[in-house]
Amino acid sequence: MSEDDLARARAGETAGFAALVRSHQSLVFGIALRMLMDRALAEDLSQEVFLQMYRSLHAIESPAHLTFWLRRVTAHRAIDRLRQDRLVETTPIEDVPEILAPLWAEDPLLQTRLHALIQQLAPMARAVLLLRYQEDLDPVEIARTLEIPVNTVKSHLKRSLAALRGQLTSV
Numbered sequence: 001m002s003e004d005d006l007a008r009a010r011a012g013e014t015a016g017f018a019a020l021v022r023s024h025q026s027l028v029f030g031i032a033l034r035m036l037m038d039r040a041l042a043e044d045l046s047q048e049v050f051l052q053m054y055r056s057l058h059a060i061e062s063p064a065h066l067t068f069w070l071r072r073v074t075a076h077r078a079i080d081r082l083r084q085d086r087l088v089e090t091t092p093i094e095d096v097p098e099i100l101a102p103l104w105a106e107d108p109l110l111q112t113r114l115h116a117l118i119q120q121l122a123p124m125a126r127a128v129l130l131l132r133y134q135e136d137l138d139p140v141e142i143a144r145t146l147e148i149p150v151n152t153v154k155s156h157l158k159r160s161l162a163a164l165r166g167q168l169t170s171v
Contacts, residue, residue, distance in 0.1 A: 003063060010057050017057075021050050024067070027135075028074050034130050035078035037119055045081060049074050071135060072145040075127045082123040110168070117164055124148075128156040 005023070008016025028049050032042035052073060053066075060066045118126060124146070131142045139157070143150040 006057075006060065006063060006066065009054075010060075017054060020053070020066070024070050025050075027067070028070055030134065031071065031074045031130060032078055034118075034134060035075070035123070035126060036081060037115070041081065045074070045077055049077060068145065071131065071137075072147070075131060075146060079123040079127055082126075114164070114168065117167055121160055121163075125156045125160045128153055129160050132157060 005016050005019040009020050010016075025046065029042055029046045032045040032049075033039060036042050036045065049070065053060075053070065056069070060069060118129065121129065127146060128142055131137045131145060132139070137145065139150050139153045142153045146153070
């Protein structure tokens with residue numbers, strides 16, 4: 001994406017807006033899918049985010065600001081959807097059955113187990129983990145994106161990782 005695409009989209013050109021969507025669709029859909037764990041819901045949420053982006057183009061200052069804005073809006077909308085719809089019944093991580101298979105780096109069962117455990121996290125904790133490890137944002141960027149204190153981000157990371165490690169290492 002270029003500054004030119006952003007300027008064209010602001011000017012109302014369909015091609016400019018389409019270029020913005022194409023260049024950011026994997027970012028938005030990836031966050032939505034990992035948060036909601038439902039392809040159809042992630043597609044709907046992605047459309048909502050891009051519609052909101054279209055309405056907010058006047059406030060977007062640069063391509064870097066657009067990327068930041070999309071991460072923040074997608075994460076917040078996914079958290080809202082999880083809270084509103086109660087799509088996933090949460091169970092305390094301590095009550096989830098333990099994994100019995102040995103841990104291997106490329107173990108598909110481990111991947112499935114890890115995804116299930118991540119789904120058990122509260123929406124905000126899940127958003128923090130995904131932004132940290134999927135989007136490779138540092139705690140300061142996550143705090144700015146989610147509009148929460150940096151210490152809250154660090155607390156979510158520490159508690160969530162400890163809980164995930166505890167469940168994955170116990171046999």
